[in-house]
Amino acid sequence: MAGQSVSFEVIARLILEPVYTRSGRRGLGIPIAARNWVSATETQRSVPACMPVHLLMPHSMCAEGAEGDAPGAAGGSPQAIHVGDFIHLDACISGAHFMESRRPLYDKQQRICCLEFKPTSDSAIPSTPAAMDDLYDEFGNFIGEEADASEEESEHGLDAGAYVYDDDQSEAAHEATGQELMEVDEDGPSNAVILHEDKQYYPTAQQVYGEDVETMVQEEDAQPLTQPIIAPPDTRKFTIQEADLPPVFYDRGFMTDLMNYPDQIRNIAFAGHLHHGKTSFMDMLVMETHDIAERLEKRTGKKRDQQLRYTDVSFLERERGVSVKTAPMSLVLQSTKGKSHLFNILDTPGHVNFVDEVAASLRLVDGVALVVDVVEGVQVNTEQIIKHAVLEDIPLTLIVNKLDRLILELRLPPNDAYFKLKHVIEEVNTIIENTVPGSGEKRRLSPEKGNVLFACTEMGWCFTLQSFAKMYADSFPGVNTDEFAKRLWGDVYFNPGKRTFSRKPLPGEDRAKRSFVNFIMEPIYKVFSHSISQSPEDLKETLATLGITLKPSQYKTDAKVILKLVCEQFFGPSSGFVDMIIQHIPSPVEGAQHKLEHYYTGPLDTKVAEAMKNCDQEGPLVVHVTKLFSAADGKSFSSFGRVMSGIARPGMQVRVLGEGYSIDDEEDMVMATISGVSVAETRYSIPTDGIPAGNWALLAGIDNSIVKTATIMPPKLEDDEDAYIFQPIAHFTESVLKVAVEPINPSELPKMLDGLRKVNKSYPLITTKVEESGEHIMLGTGELYMDCVLHDLRRVFADMEIKVSDPVTRFCETVDEVSATKCYAITPNKKNKLTMVAEPLDDGIAEDIESGRVKMRDGTRKVAKFFEDKYGWDLLAARSIWAFGPDEMGPNILQDDTLPSEVDKSLLKTVRETIRQGFSWAAREGPLCEEPWRRDRGLGKTTTPMPSSHDQAIIHARTPAHAPVQWRPPAPPSLWHARQSSLLHIIAMWLSLHCLVWTYSRHAIRNTKFRIMDASLANEAIFRGGGQIIPTARRTCYSSFLMASPRLMEPLYSCSMTGPQDAVPVLYNVLSRRRGHVLLDGPVAGTPLYRVQGLLPVIDSFGFETDVRIQTQGQASVSLVFDKWQKVPGDPLDKDVILRPLQAADAQATARDFVLKTRRRKGLSEDVSVAKFLEPEFYQSLIESGALET
Secondary structure: OOOOOOOEOOOOEEEOEEEEOOOOOEEEEEEEEHHHOOOOOOOOOOOOOOOEEEEEEEOHHHHOOOOOOOOOOOOOOOOOOEOOOOOEEOOOOOOEEOOOOOOEOOEOOOOEEEOOOOEOOOOOOOOOOHHHHOOEOOOOOEOOOOHHHHHHHHHHOOOHHHOOOOOOOOOOOOOOOOOOOOEOOOOOOOOOOOOHHHOEOOOOHHHHHOOOOOOOOOOOOOOOOOOOOOOOOOOOOOEOOOOOOOOEOOOHHHHHHHOOOHHHEEEEEEEEOOOOOHHHHHHHHHHHHEOOHHHHHOOOOHHHHOOOOOOOOEHHHHHHOOOOOOEEEEEEEEOOOOOEEEEEEEEOOOOHHHHHHHHHHHOOOOEEEEEEEOOOOOOHHHHHHHHHHHHOOOOEEEEEEOOHHHHHHOOOOHHHHHHHHHHHHHHHHHHHHHHOOOOOOOOOOOHHHOOEEEEEOOOOEEEOHHHHHHHHHHHOOOOOHHHHHHOOOOOOEEEOOOOEEEOOOOOOOOOOOEHHHHHHHHHHHHHHHHHHHOOHHHHHHHHHHOOOOOOHHHHHOOHHHHHHHHHHHHHOOOHHHHHHHHHHOOOHHHHHHHHHHHHEOOOOOOHHHHHHHOOOOOOOOEEEEEEEEEOOOOOOEEEEEEEEEOEEOOOOEEEEEOOOOOOOOOOOEEEEEOOEEEEEOOOOEEEOOOEEOOOEEEEEOOOOOOOOOEEEEOOOOHHHOOOOOEOOOOOOOOOOEEEEEEEOOHHHHHHHHHHHHHHHHHOOOOEEEEOOOOOEEEEEOOHHHHHHHHHHHHHHHOOOOEEEOOOEEOOEEEEOOOOOOOEEEEOOOOOOEEEEEEEEOOOOHHHHHHHOOOOHHHOHHHHHHHHHHHHOOOHHHHHOEEEEEOOOOOOEEEEEOOOOOOOOHHHHHHOHHHHHHHHHHHHHOOOOOOOOOOOOOOOOOOOOOOOOHHHHHHHHHHOOOOOOOOOOOOOOHHHOOOOOOOHHHHHHHHHHHOOOOOOOOOOOEOOEEEEEEEEEOOOOHHHHOHHHHHHHHHHHHHHHHHOOOEEEEEEEEEEEEEEOHHHHHHHHHHHHHOOOEEEEEEEOOOOOOEEEEEEEEHHHOOOHHHHHHHHOOOOOEEEEEEEEEEEOOOOOOOOOOOOOOOOOOOHHHHHHHHHHHHHHHOOOOOOOOHHHOOOHHHHHHHHHHOOOOO
């Protein structure tokens, strides 16, 4: 009986198995997964998606004949199944009708029939008999035949011919679906009994994926649901990288050959204020040397109009539009004479918050190219870069950028443009003279000297007076380039009638023009005006006279594009820039002597020093590393440094000497192997087999122990010479902005610690530490700086969410008066007694010490003469200075003011070093806020709470005088982290402390002099050891400090705003609301802009820039730079001050408010009492005499 039928297309491959029905008919069963069926109904009831369905066909229809020749006929006559055939399924499942056969798909040997059931109409799947439906439950599970049928078959038996045996069984082939229900072992006979456990119902993982693919089997609930069994590949990428080496207009083999000739190398840095054109200048040089113009022309949409910014590789930099990290590039550039030179260039950030990158960069270079916007002039960041370069004795050249703004934006006449250029140059020279009086003439920047370059990086051109004079010499062969260039600047006038130059205009020539205006500015103005205003036909004729040709399609472009094309051909390549650098910046050989004298801590008469002085490639390998660059995925770092001598090659074993290394303490030293050496090109790196002395190298595999800077040395030097390091970088700002961070998920604390370690490597001036309260603290220079640091911590290095506290600042402490009484302290063994007095230093002394104008290493006589001449100190008192504290550049003084008649001087000298260490310890931690300021320079781990007083006494007692104070924790920190209840926190802290080297730095007390008035010491040396003297000296310093009217000091920002005149009152109002004030304001010469300078407390500066931008509609730009420390109004120990919640403190209660809030935040007691540091009987006597109040 034919039932309702539906058509299906035949495409999938299925396996046929012998089956036997209740009626005794043999056939081939085709197991079909019904998951591809829309529905299969019996009285409109849906079949489950995974229900197996068998299509039964008479065996005679497929078993007879060879492949492709099975007879067939409709309505019971056998017929083969072919590609594209339609199968009509009757309601009775035991029968099937076939039609229109062409090519058979049934394979007798493999028993395979290729079918895929795809409904070609909306008809329902044909119904099946009720008996068949009883074989499966409602979920598609097979439950067997009816019991009656089984008994019947058991009684009558079955004919042996009902079974089909095939001795030639072979493994079924698998196609698209890959389904395989069962495979039978081929080795045994076909009629063998196959046990259930021997059957293979599904293919193994090796059969599906191949033998070379590793597979994993996980038990249920073995991993959390949020973690995949097989994690996907981590393809994080945070920087733009070139897929392949981009084509360049020179041979890279020629570039590597130039590395062997230090005389042809120049190492320079582009430095300047924000948006003054440093990155644009790099883009101009990249376009000259890299063949990427065609690729840039293919950009579409907004990307086509975007600036190249080739050295801004971080996504964060490109989104914010500001450079954050230093970017190195090595380029081959030609001078006007056609000679090639290798230029190693560092593009430094211009924002004031990232001057730490500038300081790290200037350590590697031999000269600075200072970039200044001609309209804005010298800004605050430009000024501090000039001062730093002058103090470090680094040669300077000047690039006056954005000349097009004078023409297109300000629309100044050529003569006024000359005065504006002259004013900018004189601004720079004035700062140089004020920094080091008397050196202005030697370091003077002037165009006629050839150390000033005029540029317009947006249009792609630059020139010096010499290069512009050469343009005239090419057109007029008789012109002497050098003599002509000297007459193109200053008050030099040209007489066209006599064709002569004069210092003054000739009589009767009232409108005489200066030579710079006549020969340079006016031609440039004419090129601009003709390119912008003329029609394409007239412009073509004008350009023809200059020898400039453009494509016909280029005449139809925008006026700005035409102007750029014309200027590029008019001025030519940047050969003037190359000439300026070659002439005024020394080569690596000439600059090596300067590096050794200023930064090398070892003697200069050794073989190592001689090799570095000569850039000797045959000498021992010495590399000065000052920067660490993270990989694109943020997982690893490469060390960037300057090869001072020898050749850096892959596979070399070296010693990595950290900042805390010394010949007496070699703890901060590890052995490492250089795994890779390459030339850094910002967006790509060029691997090499060696980089010789005088060049920069990017080294892989040695960064593990480097935190900020390092010195690379061979394992052993010739003649067993001692290894010395280069000094740590002296930054020209301080980290005063502080935030606390913690993970949202406490179990991710170790992950955050690792992220903090990497952040500490990435930013030169970031400081990380752990306070005694358990807070993880980060200190930076400003809001943008901290924002970038926290972004990298969250996304790049830790990849986790963290909680960040409100920003605060750090405080320092000082005194206002001389101690009210002499304060003494007795050692724990009661055999030694120290007496001291604290008093404030004269104004200017702290700044002189911190700037390096006076150093203890200069010797007692030189130091004494400095204080005698400048501050009028008594010669005996000046020679009694024992130390500056807390380090050799600390703003505090320890002085021996004892008398030989009262104290045994020889005995006192034996404890001089231990007293000095106690003084240094006290200067690092003030008693008011207990700010422990230090930074780790060991293995790059986050610093942790201070050890106990006993441990510190041992540390100081065992540390040499000239070595940095270091401490390695001998036991897990659970001993002194008892307040941390979380076991996970304790474990994480121990992991962060493992192999950690402590190095204390910074200071909490400043501008204070501690005088030793008396000392009673035991005669036996064992009773006056470091464990007795160091903590006693610290207590004496604290007690004398608290008896001298202590005061709190806060950091101040120097605020500089540039904007329109309407923005000036806004800044006045905003500063007045934040305890700030204006110092001066005035117009910027030659522009409609105004500049306002003021001071602002750091603690009140949060959100200041945003506030100013909102109120000025974004027209004003603000720069905040750390300026100085200033006393906070009020007495921090005044207990009569009443502080009410949610109310601002009065002006005279500000110091008390800051101290109480700081101590509460740290979990300290609010009371700061001198009784903690005084001897009990001495304290009681002061109470009785009325000198102290209870």
